[in-house]
Amino acid sequence: MQDEKLNPSDETPKPEAGGAEPEFDYIDAEELDRLKAERDEFRDKFMRALADAENSRKRSERDRREAEQYGGSRLARDLLPVHDNLRRALEAISDEQRAQSAALIEGVELTLRELHNVFGKHGITLISPQPGDQFDPQIHQAMFEAPVPGTVAGTVLQCMADGFMLHDRLLRPAQVGVSSNVG
Template sequence: MSMDSSKQTMNEETENKDVELDEETVEEETCLEESVDLQNDEEGEVNEPSKSLDELEAKISELKDQLLRTVADSENLRKRLEREKEQTRKFGIANFAKDLLSIADNLRRALDAAPNKEDVEDQAIENLVLGIQMTEQELQKAFDNNNIRKIDPLGEKFDYNFHQAMFEVEETDKEPGIVVQVLQPGYVIDDRILRPAMVGVAAAKGGKKSVSVDTTA
């Protein structure tokens, strides 16, 4: 074999080795890139569920908050309706009860003006008085059944919530502000005023006696 042929063969072998090395390098780089891509994909897959879980928990928390608000609103509405129902039950007859007060007043005036039983000689008059008494008693029972109570504050301290002062009276033996005369009793239904009691009040010492300036309830 000639010298030139040997050199050519060596050059070809060297080139083949270089090609093989280049191919190995390319394969290694490709494997490395694939490994990096795979790692990134795995990290992405790990991060993605974590992100989705956080979003899901936030949504659940939001829905819980909305549910609690809805339940609270429903409970408040139920309580308000119950209060309104109770108010209607208590005070729904207030206007009707006011109309009955004048009847109660007239029955009492009739009995106050009626003669005593022992002074009555006419049986018809006695029966009439008895009928008025029974009517007043029945009306009072109806008032009691509906929590309607009379206010008769004679001797009590004046209370502007339930009393209407019509005049002042100079009373040396009474403290100022004490009710010394009841012109017309008042009425309440439960704790709500139907009509204030019209009263005369003891004046302060040295005060002037004042005549009624307001005769309307």
Template sequence: MQDPKNNSAVCDAAASDQESIPVVTLNDQRLIAQLAKAEVLLAETSEALLRARADAENTRRRSQDDLTKAKKFAIESFAEAMVPVKDSLEMALMLDWPSFEALREGVEITLKQLNSAFERHGLLEITPVRGEKIDPEKHQAVALIPTNDQESNTVVSVLQKGYMLADRLLRPAIVTAAQASPH
């Protein structure tokens, strides 16, 4: 016969074995399924992030290459327009001009080519006229000329034309300005 104390020990041992075996409930199965879905989503998101970073880096690199090329070839069109002007000037130096008038005509034709190239590329002259108000954005007055017949701070004479490229000042027009004499 069995000792009742022994029987109790066997039951206790069986009970402790059951406690160590994890019991999975329905709620636990749902959590495990949600965790699996979250892990899949995390993997997909991580992959998408890596692709987005690679795309951004490729875009940055392409933009940098485009910028480098744009800087390198920015004046290509203008240079192409200048070549015929240079050709005309070189031809003029190689020819024996029969007269001053022929030389003048050649220079005028070359100047027309140059003006046409400037115009095509947005290089505009700043040519102030006598009496025009001085514009500090476009003119540089290098001398004041006392005068009774002109308003102060107006152009008396143009020493050198100025130039603008689109809306940017390349060189101001160099002028002398009127200074009204005290009466």
């Protein structure tokens, strides 16, 4: 047999991998416009779904972070009276009682110190304004106002109860007395 060279026009298209022969139908401009519009609609839906998925991912990540940081805020609020009571107990001790019950008092002081350590570990910070500090309505709660001679209006006179922050959120404002002096 002699090698015959086939004329390219004599070749028939080979079947595709799926076994079906290619089909070349021509579409008119109207059908092409309809397909393009459908393609654009699907692209728009896809982009919206992609944006929704990204927004959901970001929202769930933010919710997870907030739950991690602020999830214990109810427990923290419930522990604040324990802090207050330990502090009041230490402030009420006289020198005579301190001498008689040194070990007990040391135990209460250590307990309060450990509570402060646990608070710090979980992002809880103490707000303890001192007399003369400027009143800040964002972190202080005015319990009374008094015109005390020698003080400037808007300064803290006395702190009745410490306040607390949980990271950047206020758990409880510090309860203070404020000067109302004008000069």
